[in-house]
Amino acid sequence: MTPERTAKVLVFGAGGYLGSAIVRRFVAAGHQVTGLVRREDAADQLRSVGAEPVLGDLGDIEAVLPLLDAADTVVFAAQLMMEAERTTVSAMIDRLAGTGKTFVFTSGTGVLSQRTDGEWSEDTFAEDDDFVPSKYIGRRKDTEDLVRAASATGLRAMVIRPAMIWGHGGCPMLSAFHASAEKTGTVCYVGRGLNLYSGVHVDDVAELYALAVEKGTPGALYHAVSGETNFRTLAEAVARSRGVQSRSVDFAEAITIWDKFTALVALSVCSRSRAPRSRSELGWAPHPDRLDIMEDVAHPAYRS
Template identity: 50%
Template sequence: MRVLVIGATGFVGGAVARHLGAEGHLVTGLARSDDAARILTAQGIRVLRGDLDTAVAATAQADAVVFAAQPAPDVEQAVVAGLLDALAGTGKTFVFTSGSGVHLQRTAGAWSEDCFAEDDPFTVEPLAAGRLAAEEAVRAAAGREVRAMVVRPGLIWGPGDHGHVSMIYRSVARTGAACYVGEGLNTYSHVHIADVARLFASVLANGTAGALYHAVAGETPNRWIAEAVARDAGCPTRSLTPEEAATVWGEFGALVLGASSRGRAPRSRTELGWRPEHTDMLTMIGEPRLRDLAAA
């Protein structure tokens, strides 16, 4: 299959592009700079040099398009609309990368019992309303003869991530303690990047037009992460108020570290037979790159 990956130099798009290439697909990645083009070439990925408008024009040469870029919400909606218009009536495949931030809940570090399967109703996080609108546009495109689907991963971890574990290591450098917000019982359902890439491959091969697929494999409360980091770094833990958290991680980081975002993946598991191979995010504890953050 000829697959165009938009966002192939990013964390998720890069992993997906490499995995699809290893499976034998002919993968092309969008490169917006010479440095990005060199990275893709070194990984054996064909290069489409240009911008997001270039990608829209290139859909004619692809059998499938994976959108894994992370532009501003208004740009994302406009580009996705353009891609879907270009693919309308072709029967080609389009896979859109979303995230569980759409059903994030601002709990200030408290646990939430809410845990959402693919089509469960929820109240959208206001900052993610544009992302949810893009999801809905993609799924509706199935009625325009596009095999359009959405993959919605939880918190993605693995080599090179910038998620909760790395953020808590970074708090050690800034405060001398491994920090969490409030009670620290809030949790994100998480998933390893390799398992995300495998799910994308399964969706491309066997996914149903108009469907949403979750990618989640486990949960670890933030306080547990902080306690594990503290043991590794030889420092105490510390609970922060949301206001204090903003001075450590910035306002958006404080929002993320104080929120809950829990999900389940029954459609991915039953329809596609997807089974995550990596379920314990705390296996990252002690990695040299993380320890370096605590010492920075």
């Protein structure tokens, strides 16, 4: 898609899995893209796709804030701890207030996850459905609300809340299953493994950002989700790809295989979502060739 005008897009987290996909999408549309990265190798990667890197760290927010002044659109796709994230986003919103610029904050459907220890939950959530925020990372909902309320300050602010992202060998859950094989010789899942995160291909998430920037509503929240496959099915598929067995573990063993955060927030919960607002309001839909997460299971990146 060729934009009506070339916009200056600033992406935070541009060297990351999602951030790099967002950069590629906006560069392909003809925008002038700048990305904040922390390492020179990530800077080289940005240059290779036609974006301009800036070396820096969100931990030094006073040095970073002036970058916002030259941008038309700011995309926050960085991953920070909850309190640091809220503080950083709040400072950016204050800097952008009254400018009429676009600010897109990246959340995730972990905020609505429910701990089930491997059991399935029938609960599934659209963008503006009520839910009880996760005990563990639900504080990100406060940052979402902060961003959405900023639309009243003369800022075109929106939130995108992707489901579990996969594609190009970068899915964190698939990485965890492969890691369990490296550590234990088997691919492990928690309990009965009937739990899941709804999923979506990373390139389809990047497309949603482009649509939100083009025609999104100030103050809106948009989901990105294209399907769902339970964790036991994914673990069994990873096991077949590696020629090993899969097995169930309890939560205590899961902590020893991965770490407490991964076991608790990623692999012991159920998080199911829908995206009616993204589809109806923005015309977003996942590409028909990017619907099957099984195509990503054996990607060589998971072994490297």
